[in-house]
Each structure stands twice: as structure tokens, then as C-alpha cells.
Amino acid sequence: MISASSCSTLRAARKLVVEPLACLEHHRARVALLSQQQRRNHTHSPAPEQPRxxxxxxxxxxxxxxxxxxxxxxxxxxxxxxxxxxxxxxxxLLEPYVLSRRLTNLATEGRLDEAVDMLQNSPLDASNVKTWNTLLLHCMTEKRFKLGYKLFTDMKRRGFKPDARTYEVLFNGFSRIQEWEQHTNQFKNAQALWKGFLQYIGQLKQTNPNHKDITSNPAAFYIMILSANKEYNAMFDVLDDLDQEGPFAPGEFTYAKLFNAIAYRTQLAPGDKEKVTYRNASDAKLLWKDLTKRAVKNPDLISNYTIVYFLKTMMKGRPADQLYAFDFVRDYLGLSKPGEEAPPRRIELVPMTLDAVLLLCLSSQKYRLCIHYVQQIIDEASASAGQCVVDHGHMDRVLQSYASMTMAGSVGESDRAVATIEWMHQYCALGWKVQPQASTYGWGLMACWRGGDWASAARITELMTGCHAEDFVDDSPNLTSPRLDGRSKGRMIVPDARDMSCLLRAALASGEVANMRQCLRMATFFGDLRSSGRAKSMDVYLVQDSHSRNLTNTIATKRDESFYSMKVASMLANVLTRVLEGTDSAADTPEMAVWRGLKAKAKKILRESAKPDHGTPSSELQPLGSAEGLEATERYVDYDLATRSQKPGKIAR
Structure with missing residues (x-):
């Protein structure tokens, strides 16, 4: 028998089956009715009109x-x-690299202020630290130092943290300031910048002691800034701020700038009575000891730049400091004195380092040693058939040594000067970088006049100009039309006022009137060549020549040209006095008449010229210095040799 609950369940199930079927039948009937109506309407409707x-x-x-x-x-x-x-x-979205490119384009077009406005008005997500560094670099390059530091402050205010490149750009820019008296605020900014940089490095060390952004490069630029502002004690404090080893230890560039600052230091702290050059040498030796300790783990710290500045400092120190420098040259550069065995070089010798060594020899009056060093290097290059580091500048130092020894009374140095210049001509043709320059011939002529050697002076003039000296002697068949050999560009050098003063002094020192007449004819000939129609013969030597060449050496600077013009006038008057002595103006030849007029003109220039406001050029000074200096040097050398000889040697076994 079925219960009441079962009956209700059956009725519900029957309803779920029957009701959907009834709905489906109803839908079919409705669709059929609509179809019949559409057919009936279509049968009785007229045909549609065709469109035009x-x-x-x-x-x-x-x-x-x-x-x-x-x-x-x-x-x-x-x-x-x-x-x-x-x-x-x-x-x-505007990408940072796109913005950086736009900023660079504006800055290179001279629209730096527009670039600054673009960066400051750009969305924050369109720029990053590299974008700001790009504009900071352009500000420092354009010497907009105040604007650059203002951007640095704005950068931090906007939430961008400076990185190592930011500090390096700013310090590099500040180091290029020449007149710090006009940028006192920027010096304060640089000091604050260094404190911020140390904090930044400290944060990186806490994260990773070997972080890739940890660098000591900004320290070198900051040392340059402190040196320019004469903050020498703070300069050494920077070295203490750096680490003993690791990525934040001082590098080659840092030490080079330290030695450079010491070499050119001109004053000490107030109250310090020690001579500044002596203090510089002492500080340089202490700094070198610190460098050698660090170089045990990092040999690259010892560079040629560091050695150059170190030698420049030591050559101005005491005689004992100079002896220390010569030992340094032997130990590190492998350049030995005569009789010593040269040790292997610990660093490659480059031209600028060799020039510093030769300057050390000249400043300490060791002229023979200067020549010996150059000859030693030439012999090494010839034996190995390798490239020689000696160039024309080093050969100028050799000729300067000859001139200095001649002034000290040495005999035969003018002949060696001629042989040296002839050797330079020969090896220049073989590809060596020893082509004689104007300064080369100038030092050779100076050695000749100091030795009173007119023949050597005439030979150097032939090598210098391509002329034939015999064409200017008395009764020469070529006297009216002297010969001049063809030279390639840059190899034919016409004597200037300094060279002509040496020629006149050499002829006068020889004591031969025939040599003086030969010199006068050469001077007239070269005056015509040099003037090129701008003046009459010797006039170009009697006034300061605006077309005179600029020599790279200190022997003939622009400031010295007026000195040598007056020297030419003085020597010309003396030579003409000797040549015209005992002659009668009524019986003058045309040449003698010209010389009389030239003598009167030279004396007039000497009378009318005011006292020169410049000093004597260094090449005209006594190279050996005072007697007191020579005695002091001798005492130091004797003491050093005595102490060395008393040192105990090795015990024989």
C-alpha cells in the first residue's frame, strides 16, 4: 500500500514531465498560425516598385x-x-631613455635652460637617476656649476637618490673651476658633497662591502678641488677617509693627483717657516712609502703619472732628496749611473717619464748623467732593434746639457752639439721620432756662442736652413745669390731673434772680423726670408716680431721675444763697431754703407728703448747657481758617499 508521501512525490514527478510537453505543443501551434498569416499577406500584396x-x-x-x-x-x-x-x-608612457635623449639634444643645441624646464616638468615616472645624471653632466660641461648643484638638490627633493655616477659627475665638474675666488659658495657645496658621498658609500658597505657602485674616483677630483683652494691638510685627510684595501681604497688616479698637488704647492700653513720645496719633498717621500705598501697587493698603483710628479717634487728638494730621486730612478726605471749595473725595470719607460728624469739631471746640474741616460736608452733600442722612447724633446735636453757645460768652462761641447744634430737628421730619416725642431737648433747655437765656436754655429745654421755658409764669406762667387737647398715642409727653419742673437754673439766671441762680416751677410739674408716683404732685412730682428714662432720650451717664450730683440740690437752694434773700425766712410762700398746705416739704427733703438719690464730668460742665467748652493751640494754628496761606504757588507762564507 502506497503512503501519502509517496503519492505526492509521484504527482510532482508527473507534473515535471507533462507540463514541458504541453508547453512545447502550444509553441508549435503558435508558430504554425503565424506562418499561415504571413502566406496570406504575401499572396494579396502588390509587387514592390523597382528602385531607380x-x-x-x-x-x-x-x-x-x-x-x-x-x-x-x-x-x-x-x-x-x-x-x-x-x-x-x-x-x-614617456620612457626615461627617451627623455634623456631629448635633454641631450636640447643641451647640445645650446638650450640648456629649456632642457632643465623639460626635466623639472616631466612626470616622475618618466625620469630616473640616469636621466638626472645626464643633465647634470651637461650643466658641468657648460660650466653652469650653480645650476648643476641646484639640480642636484632638486633631484633629492623629488625622491631620487644619487648614485656613484652622480657624485663623480659633480666632483669632476667642480674640479674644472679655475678662479675659485669667484666660486666660494661652490667650494662649500663641494665640501658638503664629500660628506654626502661618504654617507652614501657607508650605506652601500652595509648592504654589500663589494658593491659595484663603491668607487674612490670622486676622491681624486675632490683632492684637486682642495689643492686649488690651498686646503692641503684637508687633502691628506681625504686619504684617511679611504679604505686600506678593497674597492674604496685609493687608486692610481688618486695618488697621481696627490703627488701633483704636492709638486705644485707654493705655500705652507701660516707660521710654518720651513721652505715649501723642502716640505714638499718630505711629504712626497712619506706618500711614496704609503703607496709602496699598498702596491704590494695592487701593483697597478705605481703609474708613470705618479712617478713624473714624484720626480718633479724631489728635484726641487734638498741635495739629499735629489740623491734619493736618482736611487729611485735606478731601482724603478732601470737607469744606472756610469759604472753601475742597471737592474730590470719595474715599470715601462715612457717619454714623459724620461723627460722628468732628464729634468732631474738638469736641475741638479748633473749634465753628464743626462747625456748618459739618453745614450743608455739609445743603445738598448739599437741592440734590440725595437722602438726607441727617445724623441726630439729628450735630445733638446742633451743639447741643453752641452750648452750648460760650455758655460761652465767645458771645452769641445759645441762640436758634440753639431754631431748630435747631425745624428738626429740621420736617424729621423730611419723613422725615429728625433726630427730637429726650432728649439733643437736654438740650444745648439747657444752651446756654440758660449764656447766662441763660429765654425760650429755656421754648420748648425746650414743644418737648420739648408743654406751654404761658404756663400757668405769674403770674395765668394755666390755672394750676390746665395744657394738654398730645398727642404720638405717643416724642415726649413729660419732663425728668429733668439737664434740671431746667438749667431752674432758666436761671431763676436770668435774675435775674427771675417767671421763677423760673414755673420752680417747671413743675418741680412735670413732677415729678408723672415720678413717676407713685411720689413727691410734686419728690421725684423730689431723689433718684436709678431710672426715669430711659438716654441714649446721655455727658451723663447713670447715674453722673452723683446729681450732677444734688444739683445740683437746690442750685439749688432758691437759687431758693426768691430767691422767698421778703422774704415773711411768716403771709401765705403754699397755693403759698407748699408752696415753704417744699420749701426746707427741699432744704437738709436738702444737709446730710445725703455728699461725692459721682464726678467732675463732662464736660458741666459748661470746654470750652476750660487757658490753657496754648490758648496751645500758638495757637502751633502760627500756625506752620503761616506755613510754608504761605512755600511757593513755581506759576510763571506
Whole structure:
């Protein structure tokens, strides 16, 4: 027997099955009725009217077609690229590298202020630290130091943390300031910048002691800034701020700038009575000891730049400091004195280092040693058939040594000067970098006049100009038309006022009137060549020549040209006095008449010229110095040799 609950369940199930079927039948009947009505309406409705056809139109040309810019594309594939307005154009964020490129373009076009406005008005996410560094670099390059530091402050205010490159750019820019008296605020900014840099490095060390951004390069630029502001004690404090080893230890560049600052220090702290050059040498030796300790783990710290500045400092110190420098040259550069065995070089010898060594020899009056060092290097290059480091500048030092020894009373140095210049001509043709320059001939002529050697002076003039000295002697067949050998560009050098003063002094020192007449004819000939129609013969030597060459050495600077012009006038008057002595003006030849007029002109220039406001050029001074200095040097040398000889030697076994 079925219960009441079972009956209700059966009725519900029957309802779920029957009701959907009834709905389906009802839907079918409704669809059939609608179909009959549509057929009946279609049977009784009239035929539709055919649409009128429009007359054919010509196809417009491409030029007549107008773009429909406001009509969006119906193709969903290209709808994103539609130009129907900003609402349908895809948005692109301004990338930092794009902004950096725009800033660079504006800065290179001279629109730096516009670049600053663009950066300051750009969205924060469009720039980063590298973008700000780019504009900071342009500010420092354009010497807009105040603007650069203002940008640095604005950069931090906007939440950008400076990195190592930021500090390096700023310190590098500040180090280029020449007149710090006009940038006192920037010096304070540089000091604050250094404190911020130390804090930045400290934070990096806490994160990773070997972080890639830890660098000591900004320290070198900061040392330059302190040196320019004469803050020498603070300069050494920077070295204490750096680590003993690791990425924040002082590098080659840092030590080079320290030695450079010491070499050119001109004053000490107030109250310090020690001579500044002596203090510089002492500080340089202490700094070198610190460098050698660090170089045990990092040999690259010892560079040629460091050695150059170290030697420049030591050559101005006491005689004992100079002896220390010569030992240094032997131990590190492998250049030995005569009789010593040269040890292997610990660092490669380059031209600037060799020049510093030769300057050390000249400043300590060791002229023979200067020549010996150059000859030693030439012999090494010849034996190995390698490239020789000696160039024309080093050969100038050799000729300067000959001139200095001649002034000290040595005999035969002028002949050696001629042989040296002839050797330079020969080896220049073989490819060595020893082509004689104007300064080369100048030092050779100076050695000749100091030795009173007119023949050597005439030979150097031939090598210098390509002339033939015998064409200017008395009764020469070529006296009216002297010969001049052809020279390639840059090899034919016409004597200037300094060279002509040496020629006149050499002829006068020889004591032969025939040599003086020969010199006068050469002077007239070269005066015509040098003037090129701007003046009459010797006039170009009697006044300061605006077309005179600029020599790289200190032997003939622009300031010395007036000195040598007056020297030419003085020597010319003396030579002409000797040549015209005992002659009668009534019986003068045309040449003698010209010389009389030249003598009167030279004396007039000497009378009318005011006292020169310049000093005597260094090449005209006594190279050996005072007697007191020579005695002091001798005492130091004797003491050093005595102490060395008393040192105990090795015990024989």
C-alpha cells in the first residue's frame, strides 16, 4: 500500500514531465498560425516598385580623394591604430631613455635652460637617476656649476637618490673651476658633497662591502678641488677617509693627483717657516712609502703619472732628496749611473717619464748623467732593434746639457752639439721620432756662442736652413745669390731673434772680423726670408716680431721675444763697431754703407728703448747657481758617499 508521501512525490514527478510537453505543443501551434498569416499577406500584396538606378559617375582620381580622418576603422584588428581622436589612440608612457635623449639634444643645441624646464616638468615616472645624471653632466660641461648643484638638490627633493655616477659627475665638474675666488659658495657645496658621498658609500658597505657602485674616483677630483683652494691638510685627510684595501681604497688616479698637488704647492700653513720645496719633498717621500705598501697587493698603483710628479717634487728638494730621486730612478726605471749595473725595470719607460728624469739631471746640474741616460736608452733600442722612447724633446735636453757645460768652462761641447744634430737628421730619416725642431737648433747655437765656436754655429745654421755658409764669406762667387737647398715642409727653419742673437754673439766671441762680416751677410739674408716683404732685412730682428714662432720650451717664450730683440740690437752694434773700425766712410762700398746705416739704427733703438719690464730668460742665467748652493751640494754628496761606504757588507762564507 502506497503512503501519502509517496503519492505526492509521484504527482510532482508527473507534473515535471507533462507540463514541458504541453508547453512545447502550444509553441508549435503558435508558430504554425503565424506562418499561415504571413502566406496570406504575401499572396494579396502588390509587387514592390523597382528602385531607380543612378547614372554612372566617373571614378575620382587619387588627388581628388579626401582623407576621412574622423571616420574610425570598422576592422577590430586595426581599430586600436585608428586616428579618430585621442580617446581611441593607444597611450604610451614617456620612457626615461627617451627623455634623456631629448635633454641631450636640447643641451647640445645650446638650450640648456629649456632642457632643465623639460626635466623639472616631466612626470616622475618618466625620469630616473640616469636621466638626472645626464643633465647634470651637461650643466658641468657648460660650466653652469650653480645650476648643476641646484639640480642636484632638486633631484633629492623629488625622491631620487644619487648614485656613484652622480657624485663623480659633480666632483669632476667642480674640479674644472679655475678662479675659485669667484666660486666660494661652490667650494662649500663641494665640501658638503664629500660628506654626502661618504654617507652614501657607508650605506652601500652595509648592504654589500663589494658593491659595484663603491668607487674612490670622486676622491681624486675632490683632492684637486682642495689643492686649488690651498686646503692641503684637508687633502691628506681625504686619504684617511679611504679604505686600506678593497674597492674604496685609493687608486692610481688618486695618488697621481696627490703627488701633483704636492709638486705644485707654493705655500705652507701660516707660521710654518720651513721652505715649501723642502716640505714638499718630505711629504712626497712619506706618500711614496704609503703607496709602496699598498702596491704590494695592487701593483697597478705605481703609474708613470705618479712617478713624473714624484720626480718633479724631489728635484726641487734638498741635495739629499735629489740623491734619493736618482736611487729611485735606478731601482724603478732601470737607469744606472756610469759604472753601475742597471737592474730590470719595474715599470715601462715612457717619454714623459724620461723627460722628468732628464729634468732631474738638469736641475741638479748633473749634465753628464743626462747625456748618459739618453745614450743608455739609445743603445738598448739599437741592440734590440725595437722602438726607441727617445724623441726630439729628450735630445733638446742633451743639447741643453752641452750648452750648460760650455758655460761652465767645458771645452769641445759645441762640436758634440753639431754631431748630435747631425745624428738626429740621420736617424729621423730611419723613422725615429728625433726630427730637429726650432728649439733643437736654438740650444745648439747657444752651446756654440758660449764656447766662441763660429765654425760650429755656421754648420748648425746650414743644418737648420739648408743654406751654404761658404756663400757668405769674403770674395765668394755666390755672394750676390746665395744657394738654398730645398727642404720638405717643416724642415726649413729660419732663425728668429733668439737664434740671431746667438749667431752674432758666436761671431763676436770668435774675435775674427771675417767671421763677423760673414755673420752680417747671413743675418741680412735670413732677415729678408723672415720678413717676407713685411720689413727691410734686419728690421725684423730689431723689433718684436709678431710672426715669430711659438716654441714649446721655455727658451723663447713670447715674453722673452723683446729681450732677444734688444739683445740683437746690442750685439749688432758691437759687431758693426768691430767691422767698421778703422774704415773711411768716403771709401765705403754699397755693403759698407748699408752696415753704417744699420749701426746707427741699432744704437738709436738702444737709446730710445725703455728699461725692459721682464726678467732675463732662464736660458741666459748661470746654470750652476750660487757658490753657496754648490758648496751645500758638495757637502751633502760627500756625506752620503761616506755613510754608504761605512755600511757593513755581506759576510763571506
Amino acid at each position: 538606378r543612378r547614372p554612372a559617375q566617373p571614378i575620382p582620381s587619387t588627388a581628388q580623394l579626401k582623407p576621412r580622418a574622423n571616420r574610425p576603422s570598422t576592422n577590430p584588428e586595426f581599430k586600436a591604430n585608428s586616428t579618430s581622436g585621442d580617446s581611441e589612440r593607444p597611450k604610451r
